[in-house]
Amino acid sequence: GQNIDQPTEMTATEGAIVQINCTYQTSGFNGLFWYQQHAGEAPTFLSYNVLDGLEEKGRFSSFLSRSKGYSYLLLKELQMKDSASYLCAVSDSNYQLIWGAGTKLIIKP
Amino acid sequence: KAGVTQTPRYLIKTRGQQVTLSCSPISGHRSVSWYQQTPGQGLQFLFEYFSETQRNKGNFPGRFSGRQFSNSRSEMNVSTLELGDSALYLCASSLAGGFGSNSPLHFGNGTRLTVT
Numbered sequence: 177g178q179n180i181d182q183p184t185e186m187t188a189t190e191g192a193i194v195q196i197n198c199t200y201q202t203s204g205f206n207g208l209f210w211y212q213q214h215a216g217e218a219p220t221f222l223s224y225n226v227l228d229g230l231e232e233k234g235r236f237s238s239f240l241s242r243s244k245g246y247s248y249l250l251l252k253e254l255q256m257k258d259s260a261s262y263l264c265a266v267s268d269s270n271y272q273l274i275w276g277a278g279t280k281l282i283i284k285p
Numbered sequence: 286k287a288g289v290t291q292t293p294r295y296l297i298k299t300r301g302q303q304v305t306l307s308c309s310p311i312s313g314h315r316s317v318s319w320y321q322q323t324p325g326q327g328l329q330f331l332f333e334y335f336s337e338t339q340r341n342k343g344n345f346p347g348r349f350s351g352r353q354f355s356n357s358r359s360e361m362n363v364s365t366l367e368l369g370d371s372a373l374y375l376c377a378s379s380l381a382g383g384f385g386s387n388s389p390l391h392f393g394n395g396t397r398l399t400v401t
Contacts, residue, residue: 180327207387218289218375218392219328226387263328267387272341275320277327 178202180276182264187282188254196249196262196279204269210238210249211263213278219263222249251281259283287312289393291376297399303364306396310357310378316340317359318390319351322373331374334359335381363398371400 181199188194200208207226211219225231225240225247237250251258264276290309298304310317318341319331330343334353351361357378363370374397377390 184325209387209389211390216394218394219390220392221389224387224389265328270341271387272330273328273390275328275330277325 178266178268178274180264180266180274182262182276182279184277185280185282187284188251190254190256190283190285192254193250193252194254194281196251196264196281198247198249198264198276200245200247200264200266200274200276202266202268202274205242206267206269206271208238208240208247209265209267209273210247211265213261213263215260222262254283256283256285289376289378289391291374291393291396293396294394295397295399297401298366299401300366300368302366303362304366304398306361306363306374306376306398308359308361308376308378308393310359310376311391314378314380314391315357316379316381316388317353317357318377318379319359319361320375320377321345322375322395323371328375331361366400368400371398373397 179201210222213219223238230239235252240247261278263278265273316335318333320328333341353359373395375395377392379388381388
């Protein structure tokens with residue numbers, strides 16, 4: 177079967193750095209997405225990786241290793257507004273998205 | 286540019302009833318996908334429509350159905366509601382979506398359905 181694993185919850189301090197991991201086992205691979213979802217709001221697109229390596233977008237970076245079935249989202253200079261759930265999704269061989277259950281990130285002052 | 290609009294935002298129904306949810310995609314987006322979100326389960330894919338045709342379908346029973354109109358607006362229907370259908374139903378639109386595309390999804394705020 178197809179499976180995406182993420183930690184359920186993480187806690188970090190304002191101003192610090194946090195890394196949210198995502199491991200996957202899917203039927204084929206056509207890219208990996210990260211989305212952010214604030215409580216009671218719609219998920220919003222953060223990043224897309226299809227090749228190995230690091231993609232940087234301001235305070236957020238996303239890394240992919242296809243051989244290891246592994247990705248992480250790195251958040252730097254954490255702000256209180258970064259408190260949200262972070263969803264990892266993999267596009268399989270049919271370009272269907274397989275979603276992880278999400279990681280709830282709690283930022284403390 | 287207006288985002289994805291879902292109506293209604295909240296809905297309370299009783300077991301056995303049916304419900305219809307509506308989704309208006311971003312202008313120009315032809316692909317509309319529907320997801321069910323429950324705590325701890327992540328997003329579960331229901332189906333995807335493109336140009337009025339269902340292109341992909343998830344593993345949900347036949348009680349869940351949908352359609353897309355010529356203006357790309359989409360509706361989702363759930364018949365004979367069960368308690369386990371209580372969830373947040375999210376609609377997402379994208380430029381292309383579906384097979385051969387990795388267009389990012391743009392989500393609506395969802396309809397929270399409670400079945401009692």
